[in-house]
Amino acid sequence: MDHFPYRDRDLYCEGIPAFELAERFGTPLYVYSTAALVGRLEELHTAFAELNPLVCYSVKANSNLGLLKLMAGHGSGFDVVSGGELHRVLRAGGDPGRTVFAGVGKTDDEIRDALRLGVMLFNVESEAELEAIDAVAKAEGVKAPIALRVNPDVDPKTHRYISTGKKESKFGMDIDRALRAAESVRGREGLAMTGLHMHIGSQITSTEPYARAAAKAAELIDRLRGMGHDLRWCNMGGGFGIDYRGGESKPIASFAEVMVPRLKPTGCRLAMEPGRSIAGNAGILLSRVIFTKQSGDKRFVIQDAAMNDLIRPALYEGFHRIWPARVPEGVPSWPDDFEAAIPGTEPRDVVGPVCESGDFLARDRHLPPLHRGDLLATFSAGAYGMVMASNYNTRPRAAEVLVDGENARLVRRRETIDDLIGPELVGLEG
Numbered sequence: 001m002d003h004f005p006y007r008d009r010d011l012y013c014e015g016i017p018a019f020e021l022a023e024r025f026g027t028p029l030y031v032y033s034t035a036a037l038v039g040r041l042e043e044l045h046t047a048f049a050e051l052n053p054l055v056c057y058s059v060k061a062n063s064n065l066g067l068l069k070l071m072a073g074h075g076s077g078f079d080v081v082s083g084g085e086l087h088r089v090l091r092a093g094g095d096p097g098r099t100v101f102a103g104v105g106k107t108d109d110e111i112r113d114a115l116r117l118g119v120m121l122f123n124v125e126s127e128a129e130l131e132a133i134d135a136v137a138k139a140e141g142v143k144a145p146i147a148l149r150v151n152p153d154v155d156p157k158t159h160r161y162i163s164t165g166k167k168e169s170k171f172g173m174d175i176d177r178a179l180r181a182a183e184s185v186r187g188r189e190g191l192a193m194t195g196l197h198m199h200i201g202s203q204i205t206s207t208e209p210y211a212r213a214a215a216k217a218a219e220l221i222d223r224l225r226g227m228g229h230d231l232r233w234c235n236m237g238g239g240f241g242i243d244y245r246g247g248e249s250k251p252i253a254s255f256a257e258v259m260v261p262r263l264k265p266t267g268c269r270l271a272m273e274p275g276r277s278i279a280g281n282a283g284i285l286l287s288r289v290i291f292t293k294q295s296g297d298k299r300f301v302i303q304d305a306a307m308n309d310l311i312r313p314a315l316y317e318g319f320h321r322i323w324p325a326r327v328p329e330g331v332p333s334w335p336d337d338f339e340a341a342i343p344g345t346e347p348r349d350v351v352g353p354v355c356e357s358g359d360f361l362a363r364d365r366h367l368p369p370l371h372r373g374d375l376l377a378t379f380s381a382g383a384y385g386m387v388m389a390s391n392y393n394t395r396p397r398a399a400e401v402l403v404d405g406e407n408a409r410l411v412r413r414r415e416t417i418d419d420l421i422g423p424e425l426v427g428l429e430g
């Protein structure tokens with residue numbers, strides 16, 4: 001957690017104590033580190049430099065405009081999965097010409113909009129979508145740049161809910177189907193196949209699935225070129241895993257090590273769509289203890305961040321390190337192993353106020369004694385945190401802050417009750 005260090009037992013976000021941020025902006029609060037975000041983007045550029053990469057940051061991981069603007073300012077392109085995300089990119093000053101558009105259910109309106117804005121590639125997920133894009137492009141008098149999304153049938157060995165590259169997945173097409181679809185593209189006036197797309201899943205911590213996918217991509221590019229398609233882009237998607245527990249993932253360079261030699265002979269430019277590997281460990285969630293309680297032998301810490309703020313533990317049994325923002329004496333300020341029995345701690349469930357048994361951020365987690373008002377930090381919360389937040393139980397969503405050295409900028413204000421009920425007041429008229 002380079003950018004969220006403990007100094008004298010106090011957690012810092014770059015150069016600012018977490019306590020100051022919580023006092024200034026309230027809790028629950030998402031805090032992002034500029035240096036962490038930019039650092040990861042640069043790491044990707046460096047690791048894949050031989051393939052002249054275009055990093056298309058995957059907006060779904062964290063779509064805050066402040067982050068998108070930062071990414072665009074550092075040369076990032078974007079991966080979007082809806083017309084809404086595309087408009088976020090535009091608002092943030094991103095370039096549609098460096099944006100790829102994925103998704104199994106693009107509507108005609110979204111296709112038209114994306115064509116008019118000039119997106120770089122449509123990642124096409126089915127034959128029906130090919131037809132739709134062709135029809136809209138012809139009506140607009142343009143050729144749509146497309147890449148078929150192919151499922152290489154590689155097991156990414158990740159949680160089944162976030163695996164996408166197997167042949168039974170709803171995403172993309174299997175190889176045989178893709179080859180047949182490629183035949184049909186040649187006869188379509190509205191389409192130009194300029195790339196190939198693969199994305200095998202998310203939170204992938206071993207390099208082997210990428211080695212296999214890259215080999216299959218290279219082979220397929222040859223075959224598609226043999227059919228007369230002028231392929232210039234090889235888009236290998238996202239999916240690089242990060243450390244949630246500590247030590248389980250690999251450095252970006254080791255993924256590059258297995259991919260670069262397999263893709264280099266294609267002569268294609270590499271596009272990639274990393275989300276979690278850029279934003280995941282660039283963000284934390286700060287929350288305050290409301291109450292502690294005991295039921296039988298079980299100890300609970302009830303704090304103000306709930307499943308509506310961070311749903312990963314409830315949805316995927318996602319593990320996030322949780323630790324007090326001020327660590328008491330007698331307890332390590334940063335334990336080596338968060339799943340072990342840490343000296344000076346006792347197992348507790350960290351839960352929120354939402355009315356669901358599944359509302360927990362951690363279960364049986366060793367934590368030091370905690371009291372009403374104590375501040376907690378949930379780590380690795382920068383990706384698939386705020387973007388998946390909801391208003392369940394009519395809970396306003398958290399505020400978001402982007403830290404840069406000793407400066408903190410509010411990049412999303414905390415929602416109010418009026419923000420939530422305003423759209424419904426229309427039903428009460430008359």
Ligand SMILES: Cc1ncc(COP(=O)(O)O)c(C=O)c1O
Pocket residue numbers: 058061079102164199201202203237238239240273274275276277383
């Ligand atoms: C097509 C596509 N691209 C990119 C991503 C981003 O993945 P990740 O955040 O794991 O890098 C996803 C999510 O799995 C995806 O479905």
Ligand SMILES: N[C@@H](CCCC[NH3+])C(=O)O
Pocket residue numbers: 060162202203312316383384
């Ligand atoms: N939301 C998931 C990842 C989904 C990836 C998008 N296809 C997570 O939090 O792990």
